[in-house]
Amino acid sequence: MLLCARYGEDSDLLSLLSLSFPGNGSVPVNHRDASSGNTALHLACANNHPAAVRLLLGRPGAEHLPNGAGNYPLHWAAANGLPEIARLLLGAFPDLDVLAQNEFGKSCLTEAFSANNAGESKENTELLRMLLEHKSAEEEKIITGIKGMTKEEVRVPEDMREAAISTTHVFELKPDEPGSTLSVREQVMQNADSPFTTASQDDTTGLAIWAASLVCGRWLASLPREALSGRTVLELGAGCGVPALAVARHHAAKRVCATDLNEDSLENCRHNIGLLPPKCAKAEAFRMDWADEATWPEEKIDAIIGADLVYTPEIVPLLTAAMDGLAAPGCDFYYVAPDAGRAGLADFIAAVKEGGGWEVVEERAAPEEMAGNPLASGDDDLMILHFNELLEKRFVLYHFRKLAN
Numbered sequence: 001m002l003l004c005a006r007y008g009e010d011s012d013l014l015s016l017l018s019l020s021f022p023g024n025g026s027v028p029v030n031h032r033d034a035s036s037g038n039t040a041l042h043l044a045c046a047n048n049h050p051a052a053v054r055l056l057l058g059r060p061g062a063e064h065l066p067n068g069a070g071n072y073p074l075h076w077a078a079a080n081g082l083p084e085i086a087r088l089l090l091g092a093f094p095d096l097d098v099l100a101q102n103e104f105g106k107s108c109l110t111e112a113f114s115a116n117n118a119g120e121s122k123e124n125t126e127l128l129r130m131l132l133e134h135k136s137a138e139e140e141k142i143i144t145g146i147k148g149m150t151k152e153e154v155r156v157p158e159d160m161r162e163a164a165i166s167t168t169h170v171f172e173l174k175p176d177e178p179g180s181t182l183s184v185r186e187q188v189m190q191n192a193d194s195p196f197t198t199a200s201q202d203d204t205t206g207l208a209i210w211a212a213s214l215v216c217g218r219w220l221a222s223l224p225r226e227a228l229s230g231r232t233v234l235e236l237g238a239g240c241g242v243p244a245l246a247v248a249r250h251h252a253a254k255r256v257c258a259t260d261l262n263e264d265s266l267e268n269c270r271h272n273i274g275l276l277p278p279k280c281a282k283a284e285a286f287r288m289d290w291a292d293e294a295t296w297p298e299e300k301i302d303a304i305i306g307a308d309l310v311y312t313p314e315i316v317p318l319l320t321a322a323m324d325g326l327a328a329p330g331c332d333f334y335y336v337a338p339d340a341g342r343a344g345l346a347d348f349i350a351a352v353k354e355g356g357g358w359e360v361v362e363e364r365a366a367p368e369e370m371a372g373n374p375l376a377s378g379d380d381d382l383m384i385l386h387f388n389e390l391l392e393k394r395f396v397l398y399h400f401r402k403l404a405n
């Protein structure tokens with residue numbers, strides 16, 4: 001069984017696993033080899049045999065056990081840079097600990113950092129993201145060195161870590177202007193499993209690029225030039241700032257402001273503004289909290305833009321108050337959100353429509369060309385990896401206009 005797992009001899013492995021022994025039942029799937037303590041799962045994982053891994057994981061009682069040197073199967077998948085295997089293990093053992101150390105003090109995460117080309121190839125970036133986003137690898141635990149991982153250990157591969165937790169995408173949001181690309185960096189969110197559960201001030205959802213913002217960026221880029229020329233445009237809850245960046249890149253706006261509550265997201269957004277090519281509209285990023293009027297800019301805004309801002313009903317009155325407080329008469333409001341899966345979205349749209357201050361200019365499903373692959377490379381695998389909501393969800397474009405009084 002161990003050798004079949006080692007060499008990926010899947011049909012023989014299946015036959016062996018299906019044997020039953022008189023008296024003591026089925027094959028002991030967790031059997032360890034006498035010299036190293038490896039299980040069949042270690043060997044299938046280390047040698048990148050996903051089908052064998054699936055067969056083993058499918059057996060009742062299969063466990064994720066350490067070998068004689070304290071290495072778990074995930075250590076080997078990590079050390080060999082194998083995201084597919086790691087995904088199978090993380091899926092089968094949700095309580096697995098990616099910071100568990102072997103007897104050399106190396107965790108699965110450290111192994112992934114040290115793997116060849118860590119953070120450089122697509123596979124390794126995916127592997128590192130997966131491990132860093134796992135609930136057992138919360139930022140705080142890594143940084144404070146809980147479980148014996150020292151700050152130094154985390155800091156040594158800082159450049160790799162940077163490459164792993166952040167990705168700079170090159171988008172082409174305006175297909176009729178080939179070559180007019182937009183580079184935007186996103187980072188790994190905390191609580192990625194349930195990003196919408198944190199209080200506003202701890203909300204790290206803006207570190208990631210949400211698919212709605214790509215649809216919004218494309219929509220805004222496609223507007224006729226006169227729609228935003230010479231106007232002051234402000235993005236609410238900008239996060240990485242794709243819509244604001246798209247306006248700065250493709251329109252002669254007077255001023256483009258990307259605003260957010262979260263300082264880390266703002267810092268990332270400033271970095272993205274720095275990536276804009278020369279000769280774009282003047283863009284800046286600053287802190288604005290919908291709940292705190294003192295943080296709102298004094299200048300009245302001609303066009304407010306936003307993507308995927310509502311995910312809890314409590315946000316709705318804050319957001320509508322901020323919109324009303326910012327908007328100049330005739331101000332346009334361009335908003336994009338997925339059509340399902342966002343608590344409070346229907347309340348938000350109803351509040352804007354029925355509040356008396358805004359008229360509906362347009363409300364329609366995003367056309368197909370706005371929800372396709374926005375990457376300049378056209379790489380569909382990368383799109384699925386980073387922006388799978390583009391495939392899974394439908395998006396709605398909302399355009400409102402502020403009434404004169």
Ligand SMILES: C[S@@+](CC[C@H](N)C(=O)[O-])C[C@H]1O[C@@H](n2cnc3c(N)ncnc32)[C@H](O)[C@@H]1O
Nearest residue numbers: 205206209210213237238239261262289290307
């Ligand atoms: C789901 S993210 C969307 C980010 C970006 N619009 C996108 O689509 O990629 C929601 C954003 O709203 C911001 N946010 C949440 N509450 C806020 C508040 N009270 N004031 C300002 N921004 C807030 C978050 O920091 C986060 O950047």
